[in-house]
Amino acid sequence: MASWWSFRCLWLYFTLGQFNVLYVRTDWPSVDTSNVQLLSVFYNAPNGSDPLVQYVHSLAMFRSAMILAQRYNMTIEGQFIGWQSITTSGDPMRTLGSTCEMTSNSNIVGIVGPSLSRESEIIAPFAAITGIPVISHDSTTPALSDRSTYPTFYRTIPADDTAALAIGQLFIRFNWTSCVVIYQNDAFGQGFQQAISDVFNNYNLTIAETIMFDIATLSIRGDLKSLLINNPTRIVLLWAQVDYATMILQSALDLGVLGPSYTWILSAEVEVSSFDPQWYANLIGMFTMEAVVGNVINAPINTTLLNAAYNMWQMYEPESFPGAANVDYTALFAFDAAWTLVQALVQLCPSSSNNSLSSCISFTNDTFCFNKLFLNTNNLLNTIDSNTFLGVTGPIQFSANTTNRVSGAYFILKNVQSPSNNIQYVPVMSWSNSQNWALYSSTSIIFWPGITLTPPSDSASASGVTFRIAIIESIPFMTVTQTTDSFGNITTTHTGYMPDLINLLQTNMNFTPQLILIPSDSSYNSLVEGVANGLYDMVVADLTVTSARTQLVDFSTSIFDNSMRVIIRQAPDAAIDYLGYLKPFSRTLWLTILGTTIYASILIFLLERQHNEALQDRSHVSAATLSVWYSLATIMAYGPDFNVSTAAGRLLTVGLYILSLILIAAYTANLASDLTIQKSQSSISGIDDIKNGKVAYSRIGIIVDSSIEEYYLQEVSNNKRNFYPLTTIPEIYGKLLDGTIDASIEDAGVLEYATGHVYCNLTLVGADFDSTTYGIPHQKNWIYAKELDVTLLTLREQGLLDNLRAKWFGGGDCSQTDDSSTAMTVESMAGLFLTFGAISILSLLLYVWLKRKVIINYFRAHKRRRTSIITPTSPVIPTSIVTATSPIISTSTVTPTSPVIPTLTVTPILSITTTSTATSTSPVIPTSTEEKYPQQTVVE
Numbered sequence: 011m012a013s014w015w016s017f018r019c020l021w022l023y024f025t026l027g028q029f030n031v032l033y034v035r036t037d038w039p040s041v042d043t044s045n046v047q048l049l050s051v052f053y054n055a056p057n058g059s060d061p062l063v064q065y066v067h068s069l070a071m072f073r074s075a076m077i078l079a080q081r082y083n084m085t086i087e088g089q090f091i092g093w094q095s096i097t098t099s100g101d102p103m104r105t106l107g108s109t110c111e112m113t114s115n116s117n118i119v120g121i122v123g124p125s126l127s128r129e130s131e132i133i134a135p136f137a138a139i140t141g142i143p144v145i146s147h148d149s150t151t152p153a154l155s156d157r158s159t160y161p162t163f164y165r166t167i168p169a170d171d172t173a174a175l176a177i178g179q180l181f182i183r184f185n186w187t188s189c190v191v192i193y194q195n196d197a198f199g200q201g202f203q204q205a206i207s208d209v210f211n212n213y214n215l216t217i218a219e220t221i222m223f224d225i226a227t228l229s230i231r232g233d234l235k236s237l238l239i240n241n242p243t244r245i246v247l248l249w250a251q252v253d254y255a256t257m258i259l260q261s262a263l264d265l266g267v268l269g270p271s272y273t274w275i276l277s278a279e280v281e282v283s284s285f286d287p288q289w290y291a292n293l294i295g296m297f298t299m300e301a302v303v304g305n306v307i308n309a310p311i312n313t314t315l316l317n318a319a320y321n322m323w324q325m326y327e328p329e330s331f332p333g334a335a336n337v338d339y340t341a342l343f344a345f346d347a348a349w350t351l352v353q354a355l356v357q358l359c360p361s362s363s364n365n366s367l368s369s370c371i372s373f374t375n376d377t378f379c380f381n382k383l384f385l386n387t388n389n390l391l392n393t394i395d396s397n398t399f400l401g402v403t404g405p406i407q408f409s410a411n412t413t414n415r416v417s418g419a420y421f422i423l424k425n426v427q428s429p430s431n432n433i434q435y436v437p438v439m440s441w442s443n444s445q446n447w448a449l450y451s452s453t454s455i456i457f458w459p460g461i462t463l464t465p466p467s468d469s470a471s472a473s474g475v476t477f478r479i480a481i482i483e484s485i486p487f488m489t490v491t492q493t494t495d496s497f498g499n500i501t502t503t504h505t506g507y508m509p510d511l512i513n514l515l516q517t518n519m520n521f522t523p524q525l526i527l528i529p530s531d532s533s534y535n536s537l538v539e540g541v542a543n544g545l546y547d548m549v550v551a552d553l554t555v556t557s558a559r560t561q562l563v564d565f566s567t568s569i570f571d572n573s574m575r576v577i578i579r580q581a582p583d584a585a586i587d588y589l590g591y592l593k594p595f596s597r598t599l600w601l602t603i604l605g606t607t608i609y610a611s612i613l614i615f616l617l618e619r620q621h622n623e624a625l626q627d628r629s630h631v632s633a634a635t636l637s638v639w640y641s642l643a644t645i646m647a648y649g650p651d652f653n654v655s656t657a658a659g660r661l662l663t664v665g666l667y668i669l670s671l672i673l674i675a676a677y678t679a680n681l682a683s684d685l686t687i688q689k690s691q692s693s694i695s696g697i698d699d700i701k702n703g704k705v706a707y708s709r710i711g712i713i714v715d716s717s718i719e720e721y722y723l724q725e726v727s728n729n730k731r732n733f734y735p736l737t738t739i740p741e742i743y744g745k746l747l748d749g750t751i752d753a754s755i756e757d758a759g760v761l762e763y764a765t766g767h768v769y770c771n772l773t774l775v776g777a778d779f780d781s782t783t784y785g786i787p788h789q790k791n792w793i794y795a796k797e798l799d800v801t802l803l804t805l806r807e808q809g810l811l812d813n814l815r816a817k818w819f820g821g822g823d824c825s826q827t828d829d830s831s832t833a834m835t836v837e838s839m840a841g842l843f844l845t846f847g848a849i850s851i852l853s854l855l856l857y858v859w860l861k862r863k864v865i866i867n868y869f870r871a872h873k874r875r876r877t878s879i880i881t882p883t884s885p886v887i888p889t890s891i892v893t894a895t896s897p898i899i900s901t902s903t904v905t906p907t908s909p910v911i912p913t914l915t916v917t918p919i920l921s922i923t924t925t926s927t928a929t930s931t932s933p934v935i936p937t938s939t940e941e942k943y944p945q946q947t948v949v950e
Contacts, residue, residue, distance in 0.1 A: 044092030151201030594680030696776020766822030
């Protein structure tokens with residue numbers, strides 16, 4: 011007998027295991043014998059040591075509703091409504107098998123559940139066939155809203171298209187524009203993914219990436235870390251049921267993509283205390299958005315009914331009751347679902363009605379679930395559609411057009427915070443059909459990831475991120491200096507335009523630079539390839555943006571406006587040619603002009619001598635000179651100071667004018683050409699001379715594997731590598747100085763610095779050409795590209811990039827001339843000014859010669875005036891007799907024995923020559939040929 015009972019028990023266990031049916035054993039009163047029963051279909055995590063909170067709470071509230079119906083004496087033809095329960099594991103087909111088993115063995119007139127959308131999509135069509143209404147408390151996929159597809163399906167929880175609308179408005183509030191969506195690959199996840207896509211399209215928002223969680227393999231399809239790190243957005247929507255969400259969060263914590271840089275928004279309230287405390291700091295700032303009941307946002311609910319239900323729960327299962335504030339919201343939706351069916355059945359079959367139970371609640375006489383049909387389906391559905399009451403979650407009302415509630419959709423946003431040593435969910439914002447997102451209370455504070463009060467941007471932030479930055483020495487953009495201290499430690503420092511730029515970017519973007527110094531003989535194209543292959547995050551160097559490089563990588567906005575220049579050896583100063591202004595005409599031509607001038611002068615003299623007043627009354631020499639002046643002035647287009655008066659003279663003047671016109675034009679043109687040639691002593695004048703082959707191509711130095719080579723091949727040599735190959739910029743200067751090459755092409759910034767600060771014997775020729783820009787290369791679709799560009803534009807607007815250019819490229823020790831100038835120098839016209847100086851001196855000498863008599867008379871008169879300024883101190887006693895015909899120098903003769911007789915005292919001791927005229931017979935009286943100014947000679 012014992013073995014028989016053991017066999018029956020094993021068979022029953024096997025049967026229940028096959029259909030995954032669990033009849034929960036509790037102390038709740040059972041009414042399994044009732045002829046009218048409701049069925050609950052609730053999900054519990056498989057292989058879990060502890061049942062899910064949602065499962066425990068939902069089952070308790072479902073039973074409370076059934077017990078309350080009995081307490082309120084809500085019967086059908088005197089019979090209480092009974093219940094059955096099924097626990098599912100998420101397998102829709104097993105759930106269908108369990109439901110089929112139940113409906114075959116019992117008169118199930120309504121189903122509360124299922125919990126999962128993928129189960130509801132199977133149970134709802136089955137219920138439509140059998141005519142049984144299904145009211146789900148937790149299935150949210152928007153596909154179930156179609157009344158024509160699911161005519162007997164209802165739900166008390168808001169659908170995910172409503173949740174997607176609330177999320178879209180949340181993004182608008184915080185100025186977020188994009189996100190990553192992680193969803194489970196079933197009806198629940200895929201339904202939300204479609205709903206959020208529709209809402210984002212309406213709001214012009216972007217879903218940057220969709221990541222699928224495979225519920226069969228319990229893993230993310232793809233590399234979660236790579237998918238998130240390489241994505242430009244930092245907002246993550248996780249739409250998965252609670253047990254899957256827990257696994258995804260743990261994976262994200264392990265991979266370092268849940269924390270300060272990412273803002274996660276969940277659809278389920280994961281038990282955060284279940285994680286290791288080491289992760290608490292990363293979890294702070296995470297959000298969960300879930301559907302709630304009306305009283306959470308101060309909307310009306312049936313508190314009397316709710317308190318009664320809680321009393322039933324505490325009466326029969328007090329150990330699982332968490333307190334009124336901690337009851338899971340899905341449990342309250344389950345209660346209203348059960349209560350809706352109870353009220354509809356009571357209204358369908360009122361106790362006062364004359365209809366018997368068999369006519370009100372009747373099924374076809376068949377034991378197979380798909381053939382056992384409820385016969386009063388339409389009346390029951392109409393009763394549900396027309397019934398309106400205030401439930402424990404809010405107003406309950408349905409319509410014939412949709413399976414969703416007419417009103418009563420509320421959402422709350424909870425924030426993971428750490429008010430003490432533990433972390434917990436704290437309500438911070440709320441939403442309803444009639445009200446957009448608002449703070450949950452006036453004192454609500456949101457803690458964002460990183461434990462900050464500042465809302466984060468949705469885009470990836472470089473703050474705290476380590477960037478591998480490749481640099482290469484290129485003076486003055488990058489100068490590498492190594493110093494050794496007394497202990498032998500070598501310290502490497504980087505100075506220049508690019509290190510300063512990196513410092514500015516680091517200050518504004520708050521990233522951590524990891525500088526990688528590349529050998530200076532490396533090609534710039536290899537740097538670009540390194541970025542494309544992931545060796546570096548970016549290259550900060552004098553790297554030109556080219557079309558070929560943009561096929562491999564993306565570039566930032568300009569960090570340095572650049573162009574190309576030609577560099578050559580400095581030409582020696584040109585020797586001064588004092589007769590250079592005569593070179594426009596040959597010696598023969600000058601002599602011809604001179605002969606023509608003399609010939610014309612003779613003709614003018616002959617034709618105008620007797621008839622022109624200007625030439626009359628003059629000597630032949632003077633008239634001839636004036637004729638020469640007339641001819642020369644006419645040829646030089648100056649215009650003489652007299653006019654011809656004869657017809658023949660006028661005709662001759664016309665001929666001189668014709669000569670003047672042609673000779674002056676020719677002289678001007680040739681002089682300009684000669685002076686230009688004299689000014690430009692360089693072997694070439696710019697890039698056009700290189701293109702025209704003025705310099706041998708083999709003597710033009712070009713750095714290989716660079717943007718300069720690309721330009722040379724495209725614009726100069728027609729893709730022929732006929733240049734002299736160079737590898738580094740310093741090699742350009744060396745090869746120019748040792749004469750290996752005659753010219754080279756390089757970026758203007760580098761060359762301007764070199765010729766202005768270091769290589770004074772090198773010079774730039776020609777104007778800038780092929781304007782380009784330097785940019786920072788990074789991988790295509792780099793998530794930090796936008797932030798980098800915005801930062802660079804800000805630095806440019808603030809003038810900081812201009813300050814860097816002035817700092818590193820301004821000034822210089824070399825005196826450089828601008829070969830592109832068209833101005834003539836003093837040296838080129840020195841001979842002309844020297845000739846003018848000689849002519850001016852000759853003019854002055856001529857003036858002196860012509861005025862020689864006047865000048866001589868002036869000096870004589872001046873000399874006489876000075877002679878008259880004499881003051882005598884005693885009488886003058888002449889001691890000599892002079893003749894009247896010759897000047898006598900008067901002297902005084904003093905003998906030692908004779909008395910001293912003063913001869914003449916002159917205050918200034920001067921020798922004065924006097925001329926006296928006297929007769930031999932008259933007394934000696936001084937006289938002078940000029941009466942007023944006698945001349946005397948006094949010898950002391």
